[in-house]
Amino acid sequence: MLTATGNDPQKSPVILVADDDRFTRVMLRQLLEKEGYQVIEAENGEKCLAAYQQYQPDMVLLDALMPVMDGFICCQNLQTFTQTPEQKSDRALLGIPVLMITGLEDQKSIDSAFAAGAIDYVTKPLHVPVLLQRIRRLLAASWAEKALRRSEQQYRSVVENVKEVIFQIDPNGNWEFLSPAWTKLMGFTLEETLGTPFLECVHPDDCQLQKELWQSILTGANVGFQREIRYVTKTGATRWLEIHAHASQVTNGKFTGLSGILHDITERIYAAALEKEKIRLETEIIERQRSETMIRQALEKEKELGELKSHIITTISHEFRTPLTTIQSSSELLKLYDKKLTEDKKLKHFQKIGLCVEHITQLLNDVILIGQSEAGQMKFNPISLEVADLCHDLIEEFQSNLDPRYTLKVFIAESPIKGLFDEAMLRKSLNHLLSNAVKYSPKGGTITFQLGCHSDKVTVQIQDEGIGIPSIDQSRLFESFYRGSNISTIGGTGLGLAIVKKYVDLHGGQIQIESEVGIGTTVTVTLPINQ
Incomplete structure (x- = not known):
């Protein structure tokens, strides 16, 4: 006979009671339900196995002597459901606790219960406080063991998926542990690397430095270090690695190894080299400007x-x-x-x-x-020009190539705005200011373009939500080759605004820039309609 009683199995532990004596089952069911457990009953070993597979209980109370299949054989069969290959060699790692209930108190029966896979046993007649205490203890141990397994799985998942290499080096300087990211970074498999000297992977030019750092840990001069060291991959390529290392736990005053992470910074190093070359070129431009000034003063x-x-x-x-x-x-x-x-x-x-x-x-x-x-x-070649039409064409072309991270809002006066302008200069000026709005808004945002006419003047205003211009730089924005102090990572020559200023001056107009760092920049160009 198979019965399941109790409430939602997700809210309280489920206990499977297997006993051929109906009175014992009823007594245990009433006792356990009173304690808040859910109960499943089975009257022999075979039905116990079937009930276990169907309900997956949290614990099994198993009578030793039953017809059809006794408790010892049933317990052995239960282990095939609860153990992984790794767990079979370690009795402490059983998945579901089995508490054997037996009227036999001889040593042979007790040994047989444990050999079959039982975690513990109680004898008949049952002593209720002892039984409940053992049930609570075994359930708590089972839950703790499951939580530990989940933690181990989560830790293993983190180690296996993290991009940085997690490492452990033994006291002899050999690789003791490496996360899977090592193979992706260096090309060597873990089997090829573990047990080998870690210095074999270090670039020859950095071996001495790495030895000194290692010795500083061995002698106790340092407990850790952070350095940039070159390593050599399996293909012979050089990779720059940032090493964060610290001494492992010292046992009885004895150094047990070194552990930490390896972070690939090759691209960052190369980018820094390119930045250095850029600074050199910018310095060269400045030196040429200085030379030009000296020549100007001499003439x-x-x-x-x-x-x-x-x-x-x-x-x-x-x-x-x-x-x-x-x-x-x-x-x-x-x-x-x-x-x-x-x-x-x-x-x-x-x-x-x-x-x-x-x-x-x-x-x-x-x-x-x-x-x-x-x-x-x-050369300045003004012609009669409809500014609104020019702006519509310009915006259409610009928007077709605009990164989807940006939103372009356009407000153009509906009434005709006609005047004398150099079309090429006006087009280049507006295009450059729009490009600047995108260029100096590296994270995207909204760019607003407004065209209006006031009396005898036409006004174009372009506003962005970019990095802004420091106040210390704003007085020099229209100098040739001058660049703001906060845009060292953004390419450019510092000529764009200088050229726009020349174009605006030729039209007899004005250009005004209002900016706040981190908020954005607004550029306003005012041109007379008839020059």
Whole structure:
């Protein structure tokens, strides 16, 4: 006979009572339900196994002597349901506690109960307080063991999925533990690495430093360290790793090893090198500016100064054209001879090279425009122009290439706004200011474009939610090659606003910039309709 009683099994422990004596089952059911447990009954060993598979109870109370299948054999069969291969070798790791109930008190019967897999036993006649205490104790132990397993599984999941390498080195300097991220980072399998000296993976040029750090831990001079060390991968490539290490627990005053994490910072190191090169180039530009100033002070005539500046700009232009030629040549060679890359990767390289060519060409054009302006050679060709139509065309083209992280709000006056303007200069100025709004809003946001007409003046206002401009920089925004102090990580030459200012001046207009760091920037351009 199989019966299940009690409430929702998720709210209280479920106990399976297997006993051929109906009176004992009824007595145990009433006793256990009074304590808040749910009870499932089985009258022999076979039905006990069936009930266990169906209800998955939290505990089994198992009579030793039953017909059809006795409690000893039933308990042995239960172990096949509750044990994993690892658990079979360790009695403490059983999944479901089995409490054997037996009227036999001889040592052989007791040994048989434990050999069958029982966690504990009680003898008949039952002593209720002892039985309840053992049930509570065994359930608590079972839950604690399950919680421990879940914690171990969670810890293993974290270790196996974390990107950084978690490591342990034994007192002899050999790898004792490595998380799976090691194989992805270095190419070596864990089997190839564990047990080998950790210094074998260190770059030869950094071995001495690594030895000194290791000795400082062994001698007790340091309890840990954080350093950037080069390691060599299985393919021979060099990777920069940031090592956070500390001495493992000392047992009886004896050093037991070193543990910590390895973080791949190769890309960061290379980025820092590129930033250093950028600073060098910017320094070179500043030095050229200083040289130009010294030459300007040495010249007595304005014409001679203009000719000299034109010569300098021409020289700079030629210096820019050399890398352009190199990039274009490399692109052709890559197309013709590089057979190691897939077609998709080749295409990406070609696109990158093409973008570099366009970018450097634009820089060259900006330098030439500044030179023409300061030499008084910039051509100004105003024509009768409908500004609203120009802005509509510009916005449509700009929005088609806009990153989806940005929202562009446009407000253009419905009435015609017609005046005398240089179309090319006006288009380039507005396009540059819109591009700046995107460029200096690296996290996205809303960009607002407004065009209005007031009396005899047309006003264009462009507002962003970007990084803003420090107040200390705002007085120098229109100087050639000057860049704000908070945009060192954002590319640029510092010529864009200088060129826009030249264009606005040629129109007889004004440009005003209002900005707050972390809030955004608003640029307002005011131009007379008829110059």
